[in-house]
Amino acid sequence: MTGCTHDHQAEELCDAGVELYARALRDGPLPAAEAEATPCPVDTGLLTPSLDAPGRLAPVPPAVALHRLLRLSEERVSARRRREERLAEVFHHLMQDGGPSTEETGLPAFKVLRGLDRINGAIAQALADGSREVLCIQPPNNYQTSEYARTAQAAAMVRDQQFLDRGGRIRVIYPHTQRHIPLVVARYEQLRGDAQARTLDEVTGRMIVVDRSVAFIPGDDEGHSDIALEVRHPAVVGYLVNMFDRFWRLATPMHPQAVQPPSLGGVTARQRAIARLLVEGHTDAVIADRLGMNIRTARVHIAKLAATLGSQSRAQLGYLIGQSAILDRTD
Numbered sequence: 001m002t003g004c005t006h007d008h009q010a011e012e013l014c015d016a017g018v019e020l021y022a023r024a025l026r027d028g029p030l031p032a033a034e035a036e037a038t039p040c041p042v043d044t045g046l047l048t049p050s051l052d053a054p055g056r057l058a059p060v061p062p063a064v065a066l067h068r069l070l071r072l073s074e075e076r077v078s079a080r081r082r083r084e085e086r087l088a089e090v091f092h093h094l095m096q097d098g099g100p101s102t103e104e105t106g107l108p109a110f111k112v113l114r115g116l117d118r119i120n121g122a123i124a125q126a127l128a129d130g131s132r133e134v135l136c137i138q139p140p141n142n143y144q145t146s147e148y149a150r151t152a153q154a155a156a157m158v159r160d161q162q163f164l165d166r167g168g169r170i171r172v173i174y175p176h177t178q179r180h181i182p183l184v185v186a187r188y189e190q191l192r193g194d195a196q197a198r199t200l201d202e203v204t205g206r207m208i209v210v211d212r213s214v215a216f217i218p219g220d221d222e223g224h225s226d227i228a229l230e231v232r233h234p235a236v237v238g239y240l241v242n243m244f245d246r247f248w249r250l251a252t253p254m255h256p257q258a259v260q261p262p263s264l265g266g267v268t269a270r271q272r273a274i275a276r277l278l279v280e281g282h283t284d285a286v287i288a289d290r291l292g293m294n295i296r297t298a299r300v301h302i303a304k305l306a307a308t309l310g311s312q313s314r315a316q317l318g319y320l321i322g323q324s325a326i327l328d329r330t331d
Helices: 015-027 062-097 116-129 147-165 182-190 234-250 269-279 284-291 295-309 314-324
Strands: 047-049 056-059 110-114 133-137 169-175 194-200 207-210 214-218 227-231 252-255
Touching: 015 047, 015 056, 062 234, 110 116, 116 147, 116 207, 116 214, 116 227, 133 234, 147 169, 147 182, 147 194, 169 234, 182 194, 194 234, 207 234, 214 234, 227 234, 269 284, 269 295, 269 314, 284 295, 295 314
Parallel strands: 133 169, 169 194
Antiparallel strands: 047 056, 110 227, 133 207, 194 252, 207 214, 214 227
């Protein structure tokens, strides 16, 4: 058997690790020595010392194993989000304080862009100069139908297609609520080339990274769409790329392979996301904002969740969510 040949995260089993775990499920406890060259099934808790046979490793049930790995992924995403928020806060204060100029430090610029025309122009120029890859996180969008919005969307389609025509690749992460919006669906029906999209329950603020050398992120924490920060510092851009790649691995494919998250025990993936925010004590308005839906839709999902669990009140609903363990279920 081939052992682990590369470093990987705890929840990312290598092929050899999967093979070893599958053999233990099929044949029963294995000698502990067989895991010395392939330790990831032991490190992730998929193989544990057998109580009945000292010196051998027994497999945990697949449903339990999957639950453990998903919890690891969730914890890593939460940690990354906290680090991202801290990074944004630190640089927000540094920019306000002025800080050393690029001439003094020799570092790439952190440039504040004000106004939609200037922001779109900088993004268009970066795409025109790029040729390899665009990474994008797209938060909830109301897809305005104004003349300006239609013009901007048409221009974005043109520049994206030109980038794809040069052999580049585009990867975009949307919130789940955007996966059936006609304008989003039409975008991927029209684009020709390596354009991929996935979705998550929650996403960060808008982010665009071109060729892993320049990034565009929100310029303040007030949600103003007409202020952006252009980042060319290699360490910061590298951090943003790493964050995107982690989110990408956890996201659900939307294009080219659409996947519908399963309903478990009558509770949909969307309702589980809402349940998680409910037990954290968030209001309907905050839940709607976090998941990119209007408040009426959020309340419809909450009502369906309450009906499924047999709740008669908001307080009882939180209790029943905890008792039902729907947030821990993976099968």
